[in-house]
Amino acid sequence: MHLALALVPLLFLAAALARAAGAGFTPAPDDYPRVRYRPGPAADVVLATWRQAGIDPADRVVAVWGLADAGREPEPDGPGLGTALRLAEAGARLRLCDPRLAGRTLDLPAGGRTEVEADPWSALDGATDLLLDSDLPLFAGADPDRLAAALPPGGGVFDCLEALDGPALRDRGLAWFPVGGPGWPPWLDPDFRAFADRLRDELPADARLLLWPERPPVPSPRGRWYLLLAYELAPRAVLLPEPELASGTAVQYRQWVRRLGSGFDRSPAAARAVAEKEGATHLLRFVPRADFRAEDWRLEEVRR
Numbered sequence: 336m337h338l339a340l341a342l343v344p345l346l347f348l349a350a351a352l353a354r355a356a357g358a359g360f361t362p363a364p365d366d367y368p369r370v371r372y373r374p375g376p377a378a379d380v381v382l383a384t385w386r387q388a389g390i391d392p393a394d395r396v397v398a399v400w401g402l403a404d405a406g407r408e409p410e411p412d413g414p415g416l417g418t419a420l421r422l423a424e425a426g427a428r429l430r431l432c433d434p435r436l437a438g439r440t441l442d443l444p445a446g447g448r449t450e451v452e453a454d455p456w457s458a459l460d461g462a463t464d465l466l467l468d469s470d471l472p473l474f475a476g477a478d479p480d481r482l483a484a485a486l487p488p489g490g491g492v493f494d495c496l497e498a499l500d501g502p503a504l505r506d507r508g509l510a511w512f513p514v515g516g517p518g519w520p521p522w523l524d525p526d527f528r529a530f531a532d533r534l535r536d537e538l539p540a541d542a543r544l545l546l547w548p549e550r551p552p553v554p555s556p557r558g559r560w561y562l563l564l565a566y567e568l569a570p571r572a573v574l575l576p577e578p579e580l581a582s583g584t585a586v587q588y589r590q591w592v593r594r595l596g597s598g599f600d601r602s603p604a605a606a607r608a609v610a611e612k613e614g615a616t617h618l619l620r621f622v623p624r625a626d627f628r629a630e631d632w633r634l635e636e637v638r639r
Contacts, residue, residue: 374417401469483507
């Protein structure tokens with residue numbers, strides 16, 4: 336009897352798989368929800384972005400739109416407020432906007448480092464960056480032109496929900512960063528699929544492609560787009576500096592990140608020397624990021 340009962344879930348699973356196979360399944364990005372970072376990782380993304388650009392957090396004034404999601408109260412360990420407090424601990428000043436702050440006392444950084452504004456656009460007055468980490472309808476779909484006018488050129492827009500028009504903001508001179516990430520597998524990324532299709536059209540089957548990082552690699556495992564390219568471009572050879580670390584385990588990948596983060600010659604002359612040594616026919620320069628952007632990858636033919 337125990338054995339028979341244990342088989343019941345397996346029968347249901349087999350029936351479900353048979354039904355799914357009969358109906359067909361084509362995975363698409365819309366089938367996967369977006370990954371939402373907790374406050375610690377979200378703040379780390381902002382701080383790492385500033386660090387990479389040589390920016391001192393003490394020089395930043397961050398307008399924070401929303402301290403919690405709709406239907407929740409702001410909590411120090413929750414999205415919105417938790418992320419903002421971590422940025423304040425690193426030295427940034429805050430301009431907070433959330434309708435739930437009215438008549439409520441929160442333990443916020445003192446000494447003039449925190450201001451509270453009732454209007455989202457007033458919170459942007461004097462701000463260098465915007466952090467959106469709340470799904471309150473009040474902040475959704477903000478006008479890109481108005482944001483570009485309110486923030487300084489190159490100002491950072493850290494969008495934890497991808498609720499803003501990122502490409503439009505970049506076209507207007509702002510630095511839009513989707514904090515968090517898509518939930519779909521990297522190989523389903525639409526931009527990556529289109530880019531791989533283009534490379535297959537442009538490169539002959541016997542091409543030898545040297546991938547050359549123009550900046551230090553990112554620690555996120557999702558930044559290993561070169562592994563997906565190696566699969567998509569086969570039988571073309573894909574070459575990479577120190578591939579035994581770059582394509583190994585998570586521990587080895589972190590070693591590769593540290594190795595290429597300091598003491599690695601990324602100059603054009605070094606790239607040409609390696610391309611000649613390895614017999615590369617093409618050079619693909621790229622800026623390592625966790626999210627794939629086709630404009631970060633530049634294909635060049637190696638001329639001899």
